[in-house]
Amino acid sequence: MKSLKILTSALLLALCLVSFSQSTNTSTKKDNYFVQTSHTKEQCLNALTEIKSKGDEFLSKFEFGCMSGDHTGYAFLAGTSVEEVRKMLPKDAQEKADIKKVDKFSSAQIEEFHKEHSGK
DSSP states (O other), X not given: OHHHHHHHHHHHHHHHHHHHHHHTOOOOOOEEEEEEEEOOTTTHHHHHHHHHHTOHHHHTTEXXXXXGTEEEEXXXXXXXXXXXXXXXXXXXXXXXXXXXEEOOOOHXXXXXXXXXXXXX
16 A cells, blocks of 8 residues: 555656646747748759758758749748758858748738727
């Protein structure tokens, strides 16, 4: 009986520790960023290979205009800052990349913006 109480107490303590560690996790909120990385026709294969070298999951986040003559990669990437997102890119693309924080709006938010703007 005593060993059952000790086991139960240990189990409860472990559950409390797990719960506490999850609730105090200081994970930083990630924002969404729209990324454009341009390259020339001559740089195209190299640029594509560099993005591919980051892994298939990273590559799948990009759309490219290369086949229509627009040698630009377009992606939405999540990060905590422009600098963090820039570091995700291949070295050759980091300096020239155009990275903008973007947000989605709900219908309710847009209606609220109208109310604020009209002063009602």
